[in-house]
Amino acid sequence: MFEFLLSPIPGFIALAVVVFLIGLIYAKTVYKNAGPDEALVITGKKSKKTIVDGQALEESGQRVVHGQGVFITPFFQKAFKISLRSRAIEITAVAQDQNGVTLTVEAVAIVKVGDDPAAIRAAAQRFLGQDKNIDGFAQEVLSGSLRSSIGGTNVMTIIQKRDELGSSVLATARESLANQGVDVDSFEIKGITDENDYIRDLGRAEQAKVRRQAEVAEHQANREAQEAAILAEQAIAEAQNTLALRKAALQLDTDKASAEAAAAKPLAEAKAQQSIVQQQELTAQRRASLRKAELESEVNAIADADAYRIRVTAVAAAEAAVAAANADRDSRIANAEAIRAEGQANADAILARGTAEATATRLSAEAVAEQSEALIQLRMVEMLPEIARELAAPMSNIDNLTVISTDGASQLTKNVASGFTEVDGVLKSTMGVGIRELLGNLVGGVAAGAAAVKVSTPVPALTTAQQADVDHALAAPAVEA
Incomplete structure (x- = not known):
């Protein structure tokens, strides 16, 4: 480890680190970049003069970089950032129109530093490091243009054509703002008022006219409504009359139908009774036929049952007789066999006994x-x-x-x-x-x-x-x- 520290390798490593840090510091010093809402103004170069179409033009030594990075020469160039963000400015102007009516007009404007390099250089020359001054400057310029535009028109035009007033203000103020590197994106009129109710009085005649027309229309509508109501009542009365006539006709038809129904009831009852009697006769005939069929079926069933019983009894008796005969035959055969076996056994016993007695007698005699x-x-x-x-x-x-x-x-x-x-x-x-x-x-x-x-x-x-x-x-x- 000590030998490694005494070797030249640690020195080379330290030197490389130092060079790397110096490179980072140098790169940070010489490389500048701008955001998307920013612009870089690089100074340090001499201006150039060129002749275009016989006119001598001086090219500024200031270079503008918008939304990108750039290398600068240390000690010889400097880079300055300027914001390009939009900003809203509230504007209130009090002025007299061409008729001498004092008006108070409220508006809102959206202003920002211009996008072209000339506008950025102009704004940098006037507002670099003082962005808040842009609001005050733009407000003053736009207020003056608004007052000037109000004096060249009248109240009705301002009320009815606010877009024309806004366009007039922008046309008047845009050149003054552009010279300072400031641009206006939009200008809108928020409200118009006056202290003597002039605007309100302008509307009173129209309101009265409208009110009068409304009253006339209302009376006309009431008259038409009454006429419609009368016509409706007349139609209702006619309808009621028609309904009454219709009800009377229907009642007549109903009474006639009731009378016919009352007269037809006995006839219908008689016909119904006749139908009932006929149906009962048919029922009785069917019942008699059914009973006859039932009796025939019962007699046939009894006869069939007796025949079947006799047939079964005969078959059973025959089978019993056959079985008895077979049993008697088997019994006789068994008895005969038993008697034969018994006789054979007795004969064998007698033969054995005789043989034994003879043998015993013989032996006794010999003894x-x-x-x-x-x-x-x-x-x-x-x-x-x-x-x-x-x-x-x-x-x-x-x-x-x-x-x-x-x-x-x-x-x-x-x-x-x-x-x-x-x-x-x-x-x-x-x-x-x-x-x-x-x-x-x-x-x-x-x-x-x-x-x-x-x-x-x-x-x-x-x-x-x-x-x-x-x-x-x-x-x-x-x-x-």
């Missing part, structure tokens, strides 16, 4: 042939419940039992046991084996084992019912002491 002793013992064991039941049967039929013994109720048990002892002795004496030996052999399986070896069907053991009968025979029955 008896081979093991006759064991089978005999088995049959004896199977008969023990019957023996016990027969021994107990007399006691089971006793409702009340009274035991007379010194041993009490136990004597009854002893009696039953002695019965079995006697049976056991009988079996031993006849069969050579007692009840105890039979049961022991059965439990030991001697007879059952031998039968199982030789016979395909095993010898059955004691059933639950048989065992219960044996136990019942051995047990003492309950006795009421």
